[in-house]
Amino acid sequence: MAKQVKLNVGIEDNLEEITLEIPESTPRPWDGQADLKYVSKRVPRVDGEAKTTGRAKYTFDIQLPGMLYGKFLRSQYPAAVIRKIDTSKAENYPGVKAIIPVQEKLPMIVRFAGQEILAVAAETRHQAEEAVKLIDVTYDVRKFVVNKEAAMEKSAPIVFDTNVEEKSAENKPGEESGSIEQKSNIRGPRVTPRDGTPDKVDAALAGSDATVEATFRTQVQTHSPMETHGVVAHWTAEDKLKCYASTQGVFHVRDELANTFSLPKSNVQVITKFMGGGFGAKLSMSIAGFMAAKLARKANRPVRLMLDRKEEHLCVGNRPDSVQTLRIGAKKDGKLTGIKLISYGTAGVGTGAGTSGPARNIYQYDEFYAEESDIFTNAGPGAAFRAPGHPQGAFALEQAIDELAHKLNIDPLEFRLLNTKHNDVRQVQLKIAAEKSNWKKRNPRPGADSGPIKRGIGIANSVWYYFYGQNFQVSTRVFSDGSVQVTNGVQDIGTGITTVIASVAAEELGLKPSDIVVSIGDSEYGFGPSSGGSVTTGGISPAVRDSAYLAKMRMFEIAAPLLETTPENLVAADGKIFLKTDPAKNLSWNDVAKKIPGDNFITIGERKQDYFQPKIRTIHGVHVIEVAVDTETGVVKPERVFAVHDCGRSMNLLTTESQINGGIIQGLSYALYEDRLLDRNTGIMVNPNFEYYKIAGSMDIPEIKSVILNVSYGHNSTGAIGIGEPATVATAGALANAIYNAIGVRLRELPMTPDKVLRALEMRKGAES
Amino acid sequence: MDHPKNKKTNETNPKGISRRGFLKGLGVTSIGVAAAPKSELLAKLEKTPSPNGKLLGKDAVIITLEVNGKSLQVEVEPRFTLAEVLRDHLNLTGTKIGCERGACGACTVIMNGVTVNSCMTLAVDAIGQKIETIEGLEKDGHLSKLQESFIEHDGMQCGFCTPGMIMSAKDLLDKNPHPTREEAQEATAGNLCRCGTYPKVFEAIVAAGK
Numbered sequence A: 001m002a003k004q005v006k007l008n009v010g011i012e013d014n015l016e017e018i019t020l021e022i023p024e025s026t027p028r029p030w031d032g033q034a035d036l037k038y039v040s041k042r043v044p045r046v047d048g049e050a051k052t053t054g055r056a057k058y059t060f061d062i063q064l065p066g067m068l069y070g071k072f073l074r075s076q077y078p079a080a081v082i083r084k085i086d087t088s089k090a091e092n093y094p095g096v097k098a099i100i101p102v103q104e105k106l107p108m109i110v111r112f113a114g115q116e117i118l119a120v121a122a123e124t125r126h127q128a129e130e131a132v133k134l135i136d137v138t139y140d141v142r143k144f145v146v147n148k149e150a151a152m153e154k155s156a157p158i159v160f161d162t163n164v165e166e167k168s169a170e171n172k173p174g175e176e177s178g179s180i181e182q183k184s185n186i187r188g189p190r191v192t193p194r195d196g197t198p199d200k201v202d203a204a205l206a207g208s209d210a211t212v213e214a215t216f217r218t219q220v221q222t223h224s225p226m227e228t229h230g231v232v233a234h235w236t237a238e239d240k241l242k243c244y245a246s247t248q249g250v251f252h253v254r255d256e257l258a259n260t261f262s263l264p265k266s267n268v269q270v271i272t273k274f275m276g277g278g279f280g281a282k283l284s285m286s287i288a289g290f291m292a293a294k295l296a297r298k299a300n301r302p303v304r305l306m307l308d309r310k311e312e313h314l315c316v317g318n319r320p321d322s323v324q325t326l327r328i329g330a331k332k333d334g335k336l337t338g339i340k341l342i343s344y345g346t347a348g349v350g351t352g353a354g355t356s357g358p359a360r361n362i363y364q365y366d367e368f369y370a371e372e373s374d375i376f377t378n379a380g381p382g383a384a385f386r387a388p389g390h391p392q393g394a395f396a397l398e399q400a401i402d403e404l405a406h407k408l409n410i411d412p413l414e415f416r417l418l419n420t421k422h423n424d425v426r427q428v429q430l431k432i433a434a435e436k437s438n439w440k441k442r443n444p445r446p447g448a449d450s451g452p453i454k455r456g457i458g459i460a461n462s463v464w465y466y467f468y469g470q471n472f473q474v475s476t477r478v479f480s481d482g483s484v485q486v487t488n489g490v491q492d493i494g495t496g497i498t499t500v501i502a503s504v505a506a507e508e509l510g511l512k513p514s515d516i517v518v519s520i521g522d523s524e525y526g527f528g529p530s531s532g533g534s535v536t537t538g539g540i541s542p543a544v545r546d547s548a549y550l551a552k553m554r555m556f557e558i559a560a561p562l563l564e565t566t567p568e569n570l571v572a573a574d575g576k577i578f579l580k581t582d583p584a585k586n587l588s589w590n591d592v593a594k595k596i597p598g599d600n601f602i603t604i605g606e607r608k609q610d611y612f613q614p615k616i617r618t619i620h621g622v623h624v625i626e627v628a629v630d631t632e633t634g635v636v637k638p639e640r641v642f643a644v645h646d647c648g649r650s651m652n653l654l655t656t657e658s659q660i661n662g663g664i665i666q667g668l669s670y671a672l673y674e675d676r677l678l679d680r681n682t683g684i685m686v687n688p689n690f691e692y693y694k695i696a697g698s699m700d701i702p703e704i705k706s707v708i709l710n711v712s713y714g715h716n717s718t719g720a721i722g723i724g725e726p727a728t729v730a731t732a733g734a735l736a737n738a739i740y741n742a743i744g745v746r747l748r749e750l751p752m753t754p755d756k757v758l759r760a761l762e763m764r765k766g767a768e769s
Numbered sequence B: 001m002d003h004p005k006n007k008k009t010n011e012t013n014p015k016g017i018s019r020r021g022f023l024k025g026l027g028v029t030s031i032g033v034a035a036a037p038k039s040e041l042l043a044k045l046e047k048t049p050s051p052n053g054k055l056l057g058k059d060a061v062i063i064t065l066e067v068n069g070k071s072l073q074v075e076v077e078p079r080f081t082l083a084e085v086l087r088d089h090l091n092l093t094g095t096k097i098g099c100e101r102g103a104c105g106a107c108t109v110i111m112n113g114v115t116v117n118s119c120m121t122l123a124v125d126a127i128g129q130k131i132e133t134i135e136g137l138e139k140d141g142h143l144s145k146l147q148e149s150f151i152e153h154d155g156m157q158c159g160f161c162t163p164g165m166i167m168s169a170k171d172l173l174d175k176n177p178h179p180t181r182e183e184a185q186e187a188t189a190g191n192l193c194r195c196g197t198y199p200k201v202f203e204a205i206v207a208a209g210k
């Protein structure tokens, strides 16, 4: 049965009425006029107490009776063939209970320094570490290559002699993967069929009044979550595996384990109650999961296998580097004619170095063409990393756009407005940025400040895509004492989905978020999404609301006769159920619950397809960054960041703000500090720690202000869309543009360290004299 | 890296544990691989008279640690760090480990009124010291004002760095009850947060001081 609802939808207060047909069993979607008590407000995390008292148990904290500690032996060479492994000494070492090679039969090919060779489980972690040192491996050392330019040469050592299939656990927007050519170490170029052709884009560029052509370089960034990868594997019966995992996808990991051990899904349980960050690196199980489970089976004891910081840097993912040559052009009036991007990068022994998302999806243009290639090198594999391909793509594109605006003598913000007319949300965001940031105070003449410290302001756009996933089931269970439990398997990777679930359910039921017990992070609960691609909140929240709505209806059915009315006349608010027309006629939630037959009832909300596809399927952001550059030392200090973002309807302004802060800070860290350095003579990472692989610390943090736009479409019951990824896309580009505004020199290579600033200033001086 | 916190650890040079015992404890980790020069070093150490006649290692010893006002007995090898003893042996897993080399601050605890990285502190060096961990902040079932402030201001995302952050903040507030944002920044300079929660951490600390 369907019902018709009228909604007022649009951006902030700029609303229009639409009529929508929705299933009878679902609530009227929250629209632009929804008056809500908890949702879209600032609700503190419901698991805040667990996290601030140390009671929150992460995978790293799990201790089971009889638990053993696992440790990997890793290759010290970047390329080798292993002919022999002698474990005899280790087997006799005290405490050692199991030793299992990663590959059952030798020879084994090693493709990067740090690759797993075998794993040991012992009574204590020290024993496991000692035992690993006692293993003799006979390596047949091969030639290797870690530099991607060298890897592209004809004579380069070949990393893979067979074709590599792309395996991907995340959403890759706009990348239809066909069969991609692979020649020696070069996989690609990949061309997206729906783009134009090189001839057409060249013609469009030739007909432009101004063009910019430049090459941009970005570095390899490691995810570096504070909690490293790891699992605790426990065989509770011969054919039953329980696994605590630090993962972004309990269901995905369950499937991987079920496949590996030929177990039915029903016999594998994956649990992630708290997890210490992933940023894309923990979408799949990683080899640690398989090996822990194998060790546990062999030793017949639970095994905890956590990586250390060095292993985390080396082996479990990174953001690939890139070299992007961009040509863009525009007419005198500022209209973009064409964008041409030739890009390559290395994800080591992995794939995924594409960067074309921003260039393809932010601006309007006549023609577009991109070629993207993966270069294989003997280095740890890349993995999805918060907006894969996008911070690197935006770093290049947004600088080129800036440069083109300068060539045409158009204000860079104005230039962006001119070329995004197709996108109402972005138009609003750019206007807000113009009004509310310090953009208008910016000196349009680059490098105009006198004195050694020069200040500048830069802007850049962000883009991501609305994904949500389907068929997730959320259950709401109301007990006869009035307590409420909402359950779904989804994991909270730090974004605050636990609190969102509590708030959405509380809003619908007329209770407080603290009244709702949220049970998540367990593959034995209802199906939920992997947290990647910014899908979690948009994926789960409508199912939460729909299930709570059904629970409310059940409560109304029970309450109606008691209040001598019919269910449709009732509302639930402030812990009471009462007559819409006469709030004095009410019953408390708990009194109604007492009448629940038996002990409790359960309702299920299912995530179905959206009612319709929103007109705008991208999500956006604009960052305006103010910077101070010390031209004597080259030190870049971001001073202020203004960000405006949209994520449909934010479910919780407080945690959304935190995610935006996090995206910006990771973006600044990427832009200024982080760089995975491999020694080209040995193929070994020289900074696998936090001293020399620097990530942003408290002293590096500028003032950050963000505006979160409310964009309601009415496309599902909550209207939530993700924010994790778009928050980090624009930052490096905006910072680079701010530096240009400050010192009049463009930095086209990340990270923008003092040496690069000084070199760029020197070169300009040289060019001037 | 020479983080101020670690310097402080060295300054509070514990009494009762000889340097020789300390070194020997460390040396044990490499005995397995039988690196000749190290064995010689150990042999030399054996012969060096110990200043107070006390020699620890390589076997485990039972020690008493004073954690959050409670005396706890635990059997440790001299090489065990305070962080691992708290976590793996005393089940106080609120203290985290993010790097195990003094660079991230996830393991921050307060020892005799000074923050230390417990991953850089040997458990035997903590004998006789007053150790405060995140688990000790809650009093009689009530959260401290600082913890409440972290919750209210959302001073956490994944929460893995949070115990360390809060311990650094507590140390600041103990000494400076009304810190500014800049002082909060400085106090947490040794605490890395990959989720980038810093701005709200500063807010929480400043608000807790008001």
Ligand code: FES
Pocket (backbone or CB within 6 Å): B096, B097, B098, B099, B100, B101, B102, B103, B104, B105, B106, B107, B108, B117, B118, B119, B120
């Ligand atoms: S774990 Fe102790 S400082 Fe990182």
Ligand code: FES
Pocket (backbone or CB within 6 Å): A226, A276, A277, A494, B156, B157, B158, B159, B160, B161, B162, B192, B193, B194, B195, B196, B197
């Ligand atoms: S909250 Fe995740 S590392 Fe700080």
